[in-house]
Amino acid sequence: MSENREFFYRRIHSLLGVIPIGLFLMQHLVVNHFATYSPEAFNQAAHFMENLPLRIFLEFALIYIPLLFHGIYGVYIALTSEMNLKRYGYFRNWMFILQRASGIITLIFVVWHVWETRLAHAIYGTEINFDLMAQILSSPFMFGFYVLGVVAAVFHFANGLWSFTVTWGLTVTPKSQRVMTIVSLGVFIIFTYMGLASLIAFAS
Amino acid sequence: MADENKTIKLIIQRQDEPEAAPYEEEFDIPYRNNMNVISALMEIRRNPVNAKGEQTTPVFWDMGCLEEVCGACSMVINGEAQQSCTALIDQLEQPVKLEPMKTFPVMRDLAVDRSRMFDSLKQVKAWVPIDGTYDLGEGPRMAESKRQWAYELSKCMTCGVCLEACPNVNSNSEFIGPAALSQVRLFNSHPTGEFHKAERMDAVTGEGGLQQCGNSQNCVEACPKGIPLTTSIAALNREATVHSFKEFFGSDYHN
Numbered sequence A: 001m002s003e004n005r006e007f008f009y010r011r012i013h014s015l016l017g018v019i020p021i022g023l024f025l026m027q028h029l030v031v032n033h034f035a036t037y038s039p040e041a042f043n044q045a046a047h048f049m050e051n052l053p054l055r056i057f058l059e060f061a062l063i064y065i066p067l068l069f070h071g072i073y074g075v076y077i078a079l080t081s082e083m084n085l086k087r088y089g090y091f092r093n094w095m096f097i098l099q100r101a102s103g104i105i106t107l108i109f110v111v112w113h114v115w116e117t118r119l120a121h122a123i124y125g126t127e128i129n130f131d132l133m134a135q136i137l138s139s140p141f142m143f144g145f146y147v148l149g150v151v152a153a154v155f156h157f158a159n160g161l162w163s164f165t166v167t168w169g170l171t172v173t174p175k176s177q178r179v180m181t182i183v184s185l186g187v188f189i190i191f192t193y194m195g196l197a198s199l200i201a202f203a204s
Numbered sequence B: 001m002a003d004e005n006k007t008i009k010l011i012i013q014r015q016d017e018p019e020a021a022p023y024e025e026e027f028d029i030p031y032r033n034n035m036n037v038i039s040a041l042m043e044i045r046r047n048p049v050n051a052k053g054e055q056t057t058p059v060f061w062d063m064g065c066l067e068e069v070c071g072a073c074s075m076v077i078n079g080e081a082q083q084s085c086t087a088l089i090d091q092l093e094q095p096v097k098l099e100p101m102k103t104f105p106v107m108r109d110l111a112v113d114r115s116r117m118f119d120s121l122k123q124v125k126a127w128v129p130i131d132g133t134y135d136l137g138e139g140p141r142m143a144e145s146k147r148q149w150a151y152e153l154s155k156c157m158t159c160g161v162c163l164e165a166c167p168n169v170n171s172n173s174e175f176i177g178p179a180a181l182s183q184v185r186l187f188n189s190h191p192t193g194e195f196h197k198a199e200r201m202d203a204v205t206g207e208g209g210l211q212q213c214g215n216s217q218n219c220v221e222a223c224p225k226g227i228p229l230t231t232s233i234a235a236l237n238r239e240a241t242v243h244s245f246k247e248f249f250g251s252d253y254h255n
């Protein structure tokens, strides 16, 4: 392992995608979903997260640093493959390409999203609450961008969960891999629904 | 019962030497019953005249067994990498388009250099060690059920079709590809081959190893021998997880 770190980096990349990033994504979408109850419910939930002890430390250790590593190394991984969907149009090859495409879209979206909701807050002291999101999402363009970003992020997570189980050797047989495909589809549907429902609640 | 006037149209991607630029040449050759791609190529070799009626050089390709066990004759036929010895003209859409596999360096016309595959097999020690300074004797017996299972993995003919299908085997990567990985699984499960398991696992988690698989799973769809390549890769992933934990946290013996 000392001479060749690639195996180690790839495994870390796979792990970080699920723990903590995937867990954070699910938690984030759950908190957002409070927006479908009422603006107050959302503000309260967001406020609870905001007041977690050592928040800045938590954000760096569990979100920013893992995200940066996963994102940058992920772009490198995506760039070393050569797509061949035309000749090999199988389901998994589609997933392979969508995983890379959704990763890039998610990266762009997340950079923008963090700027808009965290850095702007840190720099200009913008209040982060229901109204901020309602204002951002009132533009049809931004609404579309958020829909794309959320769907891409959830897809990347759900399908990444599938590859995670293969990469760590949990699902070895074709049968277990097929079952995991169905599980990941379920994760995709549930969290896409939650994400989109929240976006609609913010915008309306 | 050859139909006198029936011809087969072949479009062949040609290349005069390793560094030369590829170009296309068309051929119309007389049809015979039960032809395969190789017998069509032999017809061109017998009478090297292209569709325009010009004299040309005979098309060059590689072959050996002519029965899909050596893997030498692989090429891309109508967009699909496969063995030209078992590709029957009657089952192919015309014109039949022949190209060399693009993952490998072209030597001339349809013949490619598959050295990277053989180098990978050496890198991962894909053999059972039987030579020593003394007679190692007979190895332990293998259960029949296991032998049958292993036989399936041993059918690999290093043909390169799975590497051609893999989006992660290309000029940007050192990835050794699915074939060699599956061979590691085969030799690790052999009672004597097992002696080198730790060394193989080191090789397989080293440069160009297992970690570069991106799970597109094209290989298992493409393999003409039906080898369960993605199962082998996932099984090695599990083994590599255990191997790397042992290596990091320590264990009494390294195996």
Ligand code: SF4
Residues within 6 Å of the ligand: B071, B155, B156, B157, B158, B159, B160, B161, B162, B163, B178, B179, B182, B222, B223, B224, B225, B226, B227, B229
């Ligand atoms: S695993 Fe299958 S496709 Fe790959 S080299 Fe062996 S026989 Fe060919």
Ligand code: FES
Residues within 6 Å of the ligand: B062, B063, B064, B065, B066, B067, B068, B069, B070, B071, B072, B073, B074, B083, B084, B085, B086
């Ligand atoms: S000539 Fe051996 S596989 Fe075709």
